[in-house]
Each structure stands twice: as C-alpha cells, then as structure tokens.
Amino acid sequence: MFNTKYENRLVEWRKLRDDIEESEEPLRLCLDFWKDIPEVRVAADPYNKESWPTPWEMIEENNYCSFVKILAICYTLQLTERFTHEAFEINIVQDKEQQDVSYLLFFDTTCIGYNNMKPILISNLPSNLIFEKRFAMPKIQ
Numbered sequence: 703m704f705n706t707k708y709e710n711r712l713v714e715w716r717k718l719r720d721d722i723e724e725s726e727e728p729l730r731l732c733l734d735f736w737k738d739i740p741e742v743r744v745a746a747d748p749y750n751k752e753s754w755p756t757p758w759e760m761i762e763e764n765n766y767c768s769f770v771k772i773l774a775i776c777y778t779l780q781l782t783e784r785f786t787h788e789a790f791e792i793n794i795v796q797d798k799e800q801q802d803v804s805y806l807l808f809f810d811t812t813c814i815g816y817n818n819m820k821p822i823l824i825s826n827l828p829s830n831l832i833f834e835k836r837f838a839m840p841k842i843q
Contacts, residue, residue, distance in 0.1 A: 704739055704764060711761050715778070722782050729814070729821045732778050736771055737819055745770040748794055748805060749835060757781065757842060772805040772815050780842050785809070790839040798830045 704711070718735050722728040745765040747753040755763055757777040760770060772792060779785040788809040795804050806815040806827075813824045 708762050708764075711764065712758075715761055719778060719782050722778070723784050728779075728782075728784060729812070732775055733814065733819050733821070736774055736778070739766045739771060739774075741771065742767050746773070748792075751837065769805045772807050775814055776807050776839055777842065779809070780839065786841075792837045792839060793833055794835040795831045795833050797828075798832060803834075804831075 706714070718732070722731055725731045742765050745763070745767040746755060746769060748769040754773060755770070760766075760774060760777065766774060776790050776792060779788070780790060791808040793806040793808060795806055796802070797804065804815060806813050808824055811823050811825065812821050813827060814821050816822060816827060
C-alpha cells in the first residue's frame with residue numbers, strides 16, 4: 703500500500719477500516735496493517751500537537767516514524783464505527799531500565815505500543831515506566 707499513489711492509499715486505508723468493522727480480531731487486523739510500514743527517523747514532533755498530521759495529511763505525506771505509527775493506529779480505530787465511542791489517549795513514556803522513549807495508545811483498558819505492538823492491559827504495564835506527556839485525542843469529525 704505504501705508504495706502507491708495517494709488515492710490508492712486512501713482506498714486501502716478505507717478497506718482496512720471496513721474490515722475492522724467485521725473482524726473477530728479488529729486490533730490484530732489494524733496492528734498487522736501498520737506493523738511493516740517503512741519508517742523515517744522523525745515525521746512529527748510527538749511533544750507538539752501542532753506538528754501532528756491530520757489523518758488525511760498522514761496518508762498523503764506517507765512518512766511514518768514510530769510516533770506517527772501510533773497516531774496512524776489511533777486514527778484508524780477512531781474512524782471506525784466500532785471504536786468511535788472510545789476515548790483515546792497517546793502517552794509518551796520513558797522506560798527507566800531501557801533508557802528508551804515509547805509512544806503508547808490507551809483506550810478502555812487496552813494499551814498498544816508497548817509489548818512489540820501487541821495489545822496488553824494497561825494494568826499490566828511495568829512499573830518502571832515514567833509518563834512524560836499525555837494527550838487526550840479529540841474525536842475526529
């Protein structure tokens with residue numbers, strides 16, 4: 703999908719969202735779609751919401767860093783009827799042991815982005831994480 707023109711990327715992304723509506727494993731379907739995207743070093747400043755692309759700018763620009771990847775997962779789920787009523791939050795965390803920054807997506811009791819992009823319960827996150835910044839994601843109109 704990522705090596706095609708903008709219009710084709712929009713169609714593929716729409717198909718993904720339609721498939722999520724019917725899937726028995728919607729999160730797995732979404733994560734599998736986004737897991738192998740080509741990544742650049744920096745596509746947006748995670749600490750500055752003004753630098754974040756809108757969903758359609760994201761697909762048009764076609765530049766994904768680890769942060770924009772979490773943003774893409776969030777936008778994908780937000781734009782489905784199935785997850786439209788969820789409250790999504792992006793968290794920037796630092797792992798004290800690994801000296802590493804991660805971007806986590808929270809909704810309901812679920813966390814995406816920590817355990818090799820497998821959904822886990824927020825309550826199962828390790829205690830060595832330091833939460834640096836939290837962003838409540840507005841509903842997409």
